[in-house]
Amino acid sequence: MSGPSSDELVVRDGYFFGRSCACAPPTPWWRPETKCASDDETLRRGPRLLNTFTKTKVPFVPLSGNSVGWYICGPTVYDSAHVGHARNYVNFDVLRRVMSEYFGYDVRFVMNVTDIDDKIIMRAHTRRAQDVVESARRLGAKASAETIAAAAETETLLAEGGKPLGKLDELTRGLVERVRVDAKGALASDDACARDWKIQDGYLELAREFEAEFMEDMKSLGIARPDALTRVSEYVDKVILYIQVIINKGFAYESNNSVYFDVKAFEEAENHKYGKLNKNAMANVEEAMDGEGALAAEKSEKRSEFDFVLWKASKSGEPSWSSPWGMGRPGWHIECSAMCSDVLGKSVDINGGGIDLNFPHHENQLAQSEAHYDIEQWVNFFIHTGHLHIDGLKMSKSLKNFITIRAALKMYSARQIRFLFLLNQWCDPMELTPVAAADGSGVTGFKQMEMALNIEKQFTEFFHSVKGSLRESGSYVVQKDQMWDGHERNLSDALDTAQAAVHEALMDNINTPNTLLALQDLVKATNQYLSMTLTDTRPLLVERVAKYVTKILSCLGVCLDVESIGFPESTEGSSEGREQVLSPFLDLITKFRDDIRKLAQDGASKQDILAACDAVRDVSLPELGVKVDDREGGALWKLYDAEELKKEIAREREAKEEKERAKAAAKDEAARKAAEKEAKAKVPPSEMFKTFEEYAGLYSKFGDDGVPTHDAEGEPLQKSALKKLAKARGMQEKAHDQYLAKQGIEKLSV
Numbered sequence: 001m002s003g004p005s006s007d008e009l010v011v012r013d014g015y016f017f018g019r020s021c022a023c024a025p026p027t028p029w030w031r032p033e034t035k036c037a038s039d040d041e042t043l044r045r046g047p048r049l050l051n052t053f054t055k056t057k058v059p060f061v062p063l064s065g066n067s068v069g070w071y072i073c074g075p076t077v078y079d080s081a082h083v084g085h086a087r088n089y090v091n092f093d094v095l096r097r098v099m100s101e102y103f104g105y106d107v108r109f110v111m112n113v114t115d116i117d118d119k120i121i122m123r124a125h126t127r128r129a130q131d132v133v134e135s136a137r138r139l140g141a142k143a144s145a146e147t148i149a150a151a152a153e154t155e156t157l158l159a160e161g162g163k164p165l166g167k168l169d170e171l172t173r174g175l176v177e178r179v180r181v182d183a184k185g186a187l188a189s190d191d192a193c194a195r196d197w198k199i200q201d202g203y204l205e206l207a208r209e210f211e212a213e214f215m216e217d218m219k220s221l222g223i224a225r226p227d228a229l230t231r232v233s234e235y236v237d238k239v240i241l242y243i244q245v246i247i248n249k250g251f252a253y254e255s256n257n258s259v260y261f262d263v264k265a266f267e268e269a270e271n272h273k274y275g276k277l278n279k280n281a282m283a284n285v286e287e288a289m290d291g292e293g294a295l296a297a298e299k300s301e302k303r304s305e306f307d308f309v310l311w312k313a314s315k316s317g318e319p320s321w322s323s324p325w326g327m328g329r330p331g332w333h334i335e336c337s338a339m340c341s342d343v344l345g346k347s348v349d350i351n352g353g354g355i356d357l358n359f360p361h362h363e364n365q366l367a368q369s370e371a372h373y374d375i376e377q378w379v380n381f382f383i384h385t386g387h388l389h390i391d392g393l394k395m396s397k398s399l400k401n402f403i404t405i406r407a408a409l410k411m412y413s414a415r416q417i418r419f420l421f422l423l424n425q426w427c428d429p430m431e432l433t434p435v436a437a438a439d440g441s442g443v444t445g446f447k448q449m450e451m452a453l454n455i456e457k458q459f460t461e462f463f464h465s466v467k468g469s470l471r472e473s474g475s476y477v478v479q480k481d482q483m484w485d486g487h488e489r490n491l492s493d494a495l496d497t498a499q500a501a502v503h504e505a506l507m508d509n510i511n512t513p514n515t516l517l518a519l520q521d522l523v524k525a526t527n528q529y530l531s532m533t534l535t536d537t538r539p540l541l542v543e544r545v546a547k548y549v550t551k552i553l554s555c556l557g558v559c560l561d562v563e564s565i566g567f568p569e570s571t572e573g574s575s576e577g578r579e580q581v582l583s584p585f586l587d588l589i590t591k592f593r594d595d596i597r598k599l600a601q602d603g604a605s606k607q608d609i610l611a612a613c614d615a616v617r618d619v620s621l622p623e624l625g626v627k628v629d630d631r632e633g634g635a636l637w638k639l640y641d642a643e644e645l646k647k648e649i650a651r652e653r654e655a656k657e658e659k660e661r662a663k664a665a666a667k668d669e670a671a672r673k674a675a676e677k678e679a680k681a682k683v684p685p686s687e688m689f690k691t692f693e694e695y696a697g698l699y700s701k702f703g704d705d706g707v708p709t710h711d712a713e714g715e716p717l718q719k720s721a722l723k724k725l726a727k728a729r730g731m732q733e734k735a736h737d738q739y740l741a742k743q744g745i746e747k748l749s750v
């Protein structure tokens, strides 16, 4: 599609967009026109989404029919992903699920992996150099003086940051040769020096390793895989062609074997505008150059300081590909333009990423693509997820190990982590405060998780109660009354209210905190219904409510089934599956029967039998993920994930211990205060003004009753002061009398 000409004014749904409009958004943005939307707007009208173009929430309309082309900027794979990444990708997973599962769009979700990048190249070199130095150290006494010196020199350069890479590469190669000579061919096959290495393969080895780890982390977090994954390393040829088109159109130029985007030429073109996402794009050169990478070239190559690199001439120690401009590699921004265009074409419904990518990455990505196609608007909706701020991260380097996704998943389940993110609106910034272990050994959790744990528990309990109720009453039996009375009508009204509130929340920029609030209200109403009706429930209604809650939570990615294809597999038919499922429970019940029989045969006491029953409830069943709640009319069992249940029990125990500790501390404090009070009461009132600390040095003369008459300077005290002191004496007298009475001593007359 193309936008209207510059003097045109677009009016849609009360939104005025266009360059000539006084109330136009900060930058020109045109609402997508669609055949589908004009045919039946009410049907296809999507939620209002916060669009970075306008900085307002605008109704989503797809470019064509029901399909939505969606690109998100994926990871640069050079290190382990941390909870900040988790928030970004969980948020996009939620947005994607809601758009496809709740709003029913046919979403094509594309994500890239940046596997050619300065950080990857640097890390590949430094890791190789560290491995080779390590190998040299292992030589021990076999190492020659030259080898020791070469290893030291390599280490020094590493300590200084490892740059220039060409130098590091040269040193590492030299060291490999020396180690090989010293080892006389006796190197282990997995020794770094035993194999040849060059950066052209080495960068990819590192990138693939972290890509695999990243995808594994995403799976653990319950994040659906993208429909298409684009890697720069597979796209170099297409990136070159893409750049060539931009040069041909006059928006890029070659300089010193690199290619730069010509911001001025683009800005001056009639149908283009730079800085659509960021009004101040041209204000800060330093920030604009943020995406150029740690191995950036001299700026003297560029016509203007705002021009950014599309193709980088490779320097020594960097991987390189042949191009019309010499050996080099793609710049960062261009990959997303080329790869996104390749899969989604000339127009894109949604482009997303973390807010930190807004500038310069997305601004440049947009300019490149609009220059390539020579169109006014390439992307219709730019959506950015909010930043996750981790308290204290800058202060402590070691904290980094505790905030990786893997570390977080050791402390909490993926579902709990997702609840945490759902409790915060996806586009808002968010704080995360690590809680340090008492013994300083690391991090035990995150402060903000408490609310997420509570809400998870609330839903878990709800599903257990519903399942328990349906188990008891059956979902439908012909013998049972089905007619509704007041209780059912109330619950049905609560369902209507929740459905309307959820729809409103999701329409409003996919507001997940409000969606959860609406579901929580429905959960409360259902719990109330179940407690009032007990066994006389209307299971059809209860089932309907529970299915609705499940559906919405599933749209948020919370109630996850494994991602399977085809008909569900049944374990009932195969005896192997059945045996596997039943074994631990049959073992338990058989052992319990044996124990009880033995107790009975030995004439054990009632307490012993009850203790055996409690042990099944408190120890054996939780091991299998079963929690048993004692209640009137028979206990209720609830099935959990065994690991999660163990963690929950441990957390409950910890909370209980903490409470007991606090109680004991409060008791100590009360005892200390009582002792202090008693020590004070022991002092006769006539002595109090001479002994109590608070009166020390304040007075110089005292009356017969011990009450001060003159201040420290020898001046007589005012009447009001005397009155106050007499009152204090009166109170002490009372306390002292009580003390004496307690001691059983008769008050002596003065």
Ligand SMILES: [Zn+2]
Pocket (backbone or CB within 6 Å): 072, 073, 074, 336, 361, 365
């Ligand atoms: Zn990108």
